[in-house]
Amino acid sequence: KAGVTQTPRYLIKTRGQQVTLSCSPISGHRSVSWYQQTPGQGLQFLFEYFSETQRNKGNFPGRFSGRQFSNSRSEMNVSTLELGDSALYLCASSTPSGTVSYEQYFGPGTRLTVT
Amino acid sequence: AQSVTQLDSQVPVFEEAPVELRCNYSSSVSVYLFWYVQYPNQGLQLLLKYLSGSTLVKGINGFEAEFNKSQTSFHLRKPSVHISDTAEYFCAVSEKTDKLIFGTGTRLQVFP
Numbered sequence: 004k005a006g007v008t009q010t011p012r013y014l015i016k017t018r019g020q021q022v023t024l025s026c027s028p029i030s031g032h033r034s035v036s037w038y039q040q041t042p043g044q045g046l047q048f049l050f051e052y053f054s055e056t057q058r059n060k061g062n063f064p065g066r067f068s069g070r071q072f073s074n075s076r077s078e079m080n081v082s083t084l085e086l087g088d089s090a091l092y093l094c095a096s097s098t099p100s101g102t103v104s105y106e107q108y109f110g111p112g113t114r115l116t117v118t
Numbered sequence: 119a120q121s122v123t124q125l126d127s128q129v130p131v132f133e134e135a136p137v138e139l140r141c142n143y144s145s146s147v148s149v150y151l152f153w154y155v156q157y158p159n160q161g162l163q164l165l166l167k168y169l170s171g172s173t174l175v176k177g178i179n180g181f182e183a184e185f186n187k188s189q190t191s192f193h194l195r196k197p198s199v200h201i202s203d204t205a206e207y208f209c210a211v212s213e214k215t216d217k218l219i220f221g222t223g224t225r226l227q228v229f230p
Contacts, residue, residue, distance in 0.1 A: 007161070034216050046208065046220035059217045093161055097216055105150050105169065105212055109161035 005030065007096050007110035015116045021082040024113045028075050028096030034058075035077040036107060037069060040091040052077055053098065081115075089117045120145045122211050124221035132229050133201055139194040139224045141209030151192040152210040152218065153183055162208065168192065179203070204228045 008027045016022050028035050036059075037049040048061040052071035069079040075096075081088055091114050095107040125140040143149065150169050154162040166177025173185040183194045192209060209221040 036216050036218070038218075038220075045222045046210075046218075048217050048219065051216045053216075059215060061217070095162075095216075105214065105216060106164060106167060107216065107218065109154075109163070111159075111161045 007094055007108055009092075009094050009110040009113050011113060012111065013114045013116075015118060016084050017118055018084055018086060020084050021080060022084060022115060023078055023080045024092055024094075024115070026077045026079075026094030026096075026110060028077070028094075029108055032096035032098060032108070033075055034096060034098040035071055035075065036095045036097070037077070037079050038093045038095065039063075040093060040112070041087075041089070046093075049079065049092075084117045086117050088115065090115060120149065120211050120213060120219045122209050122219055122221035124207075124209055124224050126224050127222065128225045128227065130227045130229065131199055134198050136197050137195065137199050137203075137226065139207050139209075139226065141192045141194065141221060143190050143192065143209070143211045145190075145211060145213060147213050149211045149213055151183075151185060152212070153177065153181070153192070153194050154208045154210060154220075156206045156208065156223075158205075165194070165207075199226070199228050201228050201230060 010025045034053045036051040051059040055071045066082045071077045091112045093112045094110045097107045121144045123142045131137045152167045153165040168185045176182045206223045210218040
C-alpha cells in the first residue's frame with residue numbers, strides 16, 4: 004500500500020508570494036493533518052480535515068489555510084509569505100474508513116524556503 | 119492545555135548500551151501518547167502508542183515505553199541500541215483527537 008505522498012518535496016519562494024502544497028493520504032484514510040516543523044518552534048499542528056471539513060485548527064494566522072477534496076486529498080495554502088514561514092511542512096493521514104484510529108502516518112514533507 | 123516536555127535535547131550512547139529517552143506530559147483530561155522517530159530528511163515514523171490497557175507498550179525496532187499516570191510520564195527505552203537508531207525522537211500527546219502536541223525532540227546519537 005502506498006504511503007502518504009507530498010508534492011512538491013522542495014520549494015523556494017519569495018516574500019509576499021503565495022504557495023500551495025499538496026498531500027495525498029494513504030488509500031482509505033479520511034483524515035489529513037498538517038504540521039509545521041522549524042528548528043525554533045519544533046513541530047506545530049496547523050489543522051486537520053476529515054471528510055472535507057476542518058475538524059481541528061492550531062494557532063496560526065489566517066494566512067495559513069487548507070482544504071480537503073472528496074477523494075481525501077488535501078492542499079494547504081500560505082499567502083503573503085514571510086521569511087519565518089520557511090519550514091518543513093508535514094502531512095499525516097489517519098482514520099481508515101469505518102474505524103476510529105489515532106495512529107497517524109506521515110509523509111516525507113515539503114521543504115519550503117522563503118527568500 | 120496540553121504540553122509535552124522532553125527533558126534531554128541530546129542523548130549520546132555507545133552501541134549495544136541501553137538507552138532511555140524521557141518524556142513528561144501535562145493535560146487536564148485523559149490522553150493518548152505516542153513516540154515517533156525522524157531520520158534525516160524524512161517524515162515521522164510511529165514507534166509505538168499508548169491508547170489504553172497495559173501500561174507497558176512494545177513498538178517497532180525493539181523499543182518499548184511505559185505509561186506512568188501518577189508521574190505523567192511516558193519514557194522510551196531500548197535495552198541495546200544500534201548505530202542505525204541514530205535519529206531524532208519525538209514524544210507526542212493527543213486528547214483523543216488527531217491533533218498531536220509534540221515535544222521538542224531528543225537527538226539520539228549512537229557511537230561505535
